[in-house]
Amino acid sequence: MKEGIPVEEEEFYNRLKEEMTEWQKDGIIESTQAESIMKRYGVEKKTYKPGNAISAISTLAVLLIGVGILLFFASNWELIPDTIKIALLFLATFLTYYAGYVMKFEKKNYPRAGHALIFLGSIMVGASIFLIGQIFNINADTHWLVLLWFVAISPMGYVFDSRPTIGLMILSFTYWLGISIIENYRGMSSTFLLYLLFGIALYSIGQLHELTDKLSKFRMIYKGFGIFFILVSFLYFSLWPSSNNYYSPSYESAGVSMGKILSGIFAIISIMAILANIFEREKLRSTKYEFYLLLAAFIGWILLFLINMYPNLIFTLPVEQYGYFNMPPGLDIILFTVFSAFQIGLSIVTVSIGYYKNEPPLVNIGIFFFALGVMQFYFNNLQGMLPKGLGLIIGGILLFFFATYLEKKRRALLSTMGG
Amino acid sequence: MDKAAFVKAMLFPALILIGFIGYNYYTLNTGGEILLKTAPVDPRDIFRGDYVNLRYEISTIDLSNISSDGNFNYGDNIYAILFKGEKFWYVRNVMHYRPSFQSNEVCIKGKVTSQFNTNLIVNWGIESYFVPEGKGMEIEQEIGNVSVKVSVDRTCRALIKELYINDKPVVFSK
Numbered sequence: 284m285k286e287g288i289p290v291e292e293e294e295f296y297n298r299l300k301e302e303m304t305e306w307q308k309d310g311i312i313e314s315t316q317a318e319s320i321m322k323r324y325g326v327e328k329k330t331y332k333p334g335n336a337i338s339a340i341s342t343l344a345v346l347l348i349g350v351g352i353l354l355f356f357a358s359n360w361e362l363i364p365d366t367i368k369i370a371l372l373f374l375a376t377f378l379t380y381y382a383g384y385v386m387k388f389e390k391k392n393y394p395r396a397g398h399a400l401i402f403l404g405s406i407m408v409g410a411s412i413f414l415i416g417q418i419f420n421i422n423a424d425t426h427w428l429v430l431l432w433f434v435a436i437s438p439m440g441y442v443f444d445s446r447p448t449i450g451l452m453i454l455s456f457t458y459w460l461g462i463s464i465i466e467n468y469r470g471m472s473s474t475f476l477l478y479l480l481f482g483i484a485l486y487s488i489g490q491l492h493e494l495t496d497k498l499s500k501f502r503m504i505y506k507g508f509g510i511f512f513i514l515v516s517f518l519y520f521s522l523w524p525s526s527n528n529y530y531s532p533s534y535e536s537a538g539v540s541m542g543k544i545l546s547g548i549f550a551i552i553s554i555m556a557i558l559a560n561i562f563e564r565e566k567l568r569s570t571k572y573e574f575y576l577l578l579a580a581f582i583g584w585i586l587l588f589l590i591n592m593y594p595n596l597i598f599t600l601p602v603e604q605y606g607y608f609n610m611p612p613g614l615d616i617i618l619f620t621v622f623s624a625f626q627i628g629l630s631i632v633t634v635s636i637g638y639y640k641n642e643p644p645l646v647n648i649g650i651f652f653f654a655l656g657v658m659q660f661y662f663n664n665l666q667g668m669l670p671k672g673l674g675l676i677i678g679g680i681l682l683f684f685f686a687t688y689l690e691k692k693r694r695a696l697l698s699t700m701g702g
Numbered sequence: 703m704d705k706a707a708f709v710k711a712m713l714f715p716a717l718i719l720i721g722f723i724g725y726n727y728y729t730l731n732t733g734g735e736i737l738l739k740t741a742p743v744d745p746r747d748i749f750r751g752d753y754v755n756l757r758y759e760i761s762t763i764d765l766s767n768i769s770s771d772g773n774f775n776y777g778d779n780i781y782a783i784l785f786k787g788e789k790f791w792y793v794r795n796v797m798h799y800r801p802s803f804q805s806n807e808v809c810i811k812g813k814v815t816s817q818f819n820t821n822l823i824v825n826w827g828i829e830s831y832f833v834p835e836g837k838g839m840e841i842e843q844e845i846g847n848v849s850v851k852v853s854v855d856r857t858c859r860a861l862i863k864e865l866y867i868n869d870k871p872v873v874f875s876k
Contacts, residue, residue, distance in 0.1 A: 369723065377712055388703040408715045412722065419726040420862040423753050423830040431722060435715040442703075442711040 299324065307641045317641070341399030342447055349406030365418045372411045380404035383443070401443045405436040405451055426463040429455055440501070449504050453485065457508075464542045475516045476587055477546060482512025483580050484549040487556030490573065494563075507644050510633050513580045514652040517626035520587060521619060522659060553581050572635045579632070583625045590618070627656040634696070643697050650693045654686060729861045733853035734808050736784060736791040738828075740848040753832045754841045756850065760784070760793050760810075761829075765820040771797040774814045774822055781858055782824075784808045790849065796822075800858055811858035828852055828862050834874050841865070841872065 303317045312320075352375075363371070379400050386397025409432040416428050433455040440449030460481060464474055486509030492502040560574040630653035637645030738758045760782065765774070774780055774796075783803050784791040791808065803809050816823035828850065833841065841848060844867045851864040865872045 373716075373719065377716070380712060381708070384703070384708045388708070389705075408719070411719055415719070415722055415726070417832045419730065420828070420831055421726070422825070422827055423755075423832075425827075431718065435718040438711065438714055442707070 304641050307639070341396050342402060345399045345403035345406070349403055349410070352407060352410045368414060369411075369418070372407065372414055376404055376407040376411055379407055387443070398443075398445060398447075401439070401445050402447045402451065405439050405445075405448045408432060408435050409455070424462070426459055429459040429462065433459060441498075444500075446501060446504050449501055450508070453504065453508050457481070457512075460545070464545070475519045476584070476591060477542060477549075478512050479516035479520075479580070479584050479587070480546055480549040480553065482509045482514075482516060483556075483577060483584065484552040485509030485512065486577065486580075487552050490556055490559070503642060503644060506642070507648065510576075510645060510648055513576075514626065514629060514633065514648065517580075517583065517622055517629060518652065518655055518659065520583075521622040521626045521656065553577065553584075557581060572632050572639060576629060576632045576636060579625065579629060583622070586621070623656060623660055627653060627660075630656060638696055646693060646696050650689055654689055726861060729855040729859050730853050730863060733855035733859075733861070735863065736786070736808050736852050736854060737789060738850050738852055739790045740845065740850060752835055752838065753830045754838050756829050756831055756848075758826070758828075758850070759790070761824055761826065763793060763796060763822040763824060765796075765822065768793055769795040771799075774798075774817060776814055776817050778814045780812050780814055780822070780824055782810050782812070784810060808854050809858040810852075810854050810860050826860055828860050831862055831865055837874050841867065844868070 299321075303312065303320060306312045307317055383397045383400030383402075383404060386393040386400065388397070412428055412432050412435070416425065421428065433452060436448060436455070437452050439445065440447075440452055457478075460477065461474055464477055485505050489502045489505030489507075489509055492498040492505060557574070557577050560577060564574075630649045633649030634646050634653070635649075637643060637647075637649060738760060741757050741759050741761065763782070778798065780796055780798070781800050782796045783794045783801055785794045785807055794807065800811070801809060810826055812824040812826040814822050815825045831841070831850070847868045849866045849869070850862055851866065852860050853863045854860045
């Protein structure tokens with residue numbers, strides 16, 4: 284077939300694209316070769332898919348409906364007795380799931396709308412849990428209601444083949460993690476120490492999904508959230524040394540706690556994934572960059588863990604006596620440099636993974652955090668060397684050109700990757 | 703996906719929701735009833751959104767006046783044995799583990815949310831009372847005269863059953 288001949292059949296195009304994605308993951312071809320093949324078949328790099336727009340709009344619509352339902356019931360709808368309220372929510376939740384099932388699986392007439400309804404059903408499970416909590420006057424800040432929501436919807440994403448539902452499941456767990464741990468956690472790193480490990484574990488779970496063809500399609504939702512938490516945590520840790528003190532000792536100075544148990548579980552998952560990247564590389568379709576990412580992020584976590592423990596080791600105070608302790612002189616600069624290097628380095632590795640594995644979301648996330656890292660480096664350090672007004676003007680000009688350059692690079696990379 | 707698989711999938715969240723209702727229903731309907739006196743708190747903290755933030759006289763415990771099996775730290779679980787006074791229930795002693803108690807006593811489980819010297823602030827899980835939108839002010843204005851009927855089950859878990867202002871049950875106008 285000669286170069287430039289357009290391919291009419293969408294099926295052929297999709298199949299070709301899927302195959303090339305797989306070949307790239309298997310390391311058979313690289314992005315540039317994939318591009319050449321696409322060119323050879325005259326396939327346009329970007330095709331408008333109305334289905335994607337329908338999915339996006341349906342998902343946004345059900346999000347609005349879901350939030351509306353949550354707010355509506357949260358306003359303690361006093362005109363209806365509690366039993367009727369519960370019955371209505373049960374009915375609405377399971378009818379929504381059923382309507383979604385019929386549209387997507389049984390009649391298959393509106394699969395995308397059906398998909399969105401299944402997602403709405405999972406939001407309504409949460410609304411039901413919170414309403415029941417309200418009826419029984421369970422304390423407003425009770426974190427385990429969110430955990431219950433997470434447990435209740437955890438199989439739904441897999442059963443109904445719904446990535447947004449898996450995203451909702453991850454978000455609900457993330458939220459629970461924050462509100463349940465924050466009340467017991469008071470190290471210098473607050474909850475971010477746990478979120479970093481959570482991010483590594485999430486990325487690892489995404490990789491484990493790649494082991495089977497059936498689950499492989501869910502890998503990116505885990506990896507995307509995972510890399511986000513890794514990078515946002517390192518961004519926080521690169522900012523933290525500027526406060527120049529510890530807040531210590533943490534509440535969690537002794538005994539077994541939920542935070543410690545979860546940290547242990549996340550650490551085990553992370554270590555397993557790092558080892559799997561060495562011994563099961565073929566099966567995982569792993570690139571060396573994924574190994575670097577997980578290893579570097581995990582080493583960074585160990586380092587942070589030791590820094591967090593440091594005041595607890597040198598101060599033998601009773602738990603009730605806590606406060607701020609100044610850092611040794613010069614340590615703040617060392618820590619700032621180390622964690623800025625982690626943040627910027629891992630952003631670049633993320634872009635590389637996205638490029639080599641043909642995953643555009645990773646390229647976007649990596650470039651976004653790279654830009655954030657450079658910006659915070661400027662505002663924290665370079666700006667202070669210049670007079671205030673001049674610093675801002677020069678910073679603004681530099682950032683403008685830098686942002687334009689990065690955007691150009693991002694587009695060029697995505698273009699090379701074929702969309 | 704066939705219908706049988708769909709029904710199986712739906713059973714999971716349905717059982718969780720039904721179990722959650724049953725768990726609360728058990729505490730509310732099988733537990734012993736006690737009446738607790740609320741304590742005034744900073745008005746800015748009393749009403750948040752659509753629920754009233756309650757604090758009780760038993761929420762503050764001075765370990766120098768009440769017997770305990772040791773010191774308590776922030777985040778510790780705490781069990782208190784309550785005895786009935788003339789009208790309200792009060793703390794007899796506190797401990798770290800679920801105690802055995804007499805038939806005329808009640809055990810309630812909570813969490814230490816603040817600790818300073820011998821003083822503890824305890825959250826008993828009954829600090830929120832949900833009200834219809836905009837109705838929190840009525841209770842806020844009468845907070846000095848509020849008491850709460852609480853149901854406590856055998857596991858020492860407590861749930862609010864009814865709220866009283868001047869010994870009259872609170873009923874919100876429709």
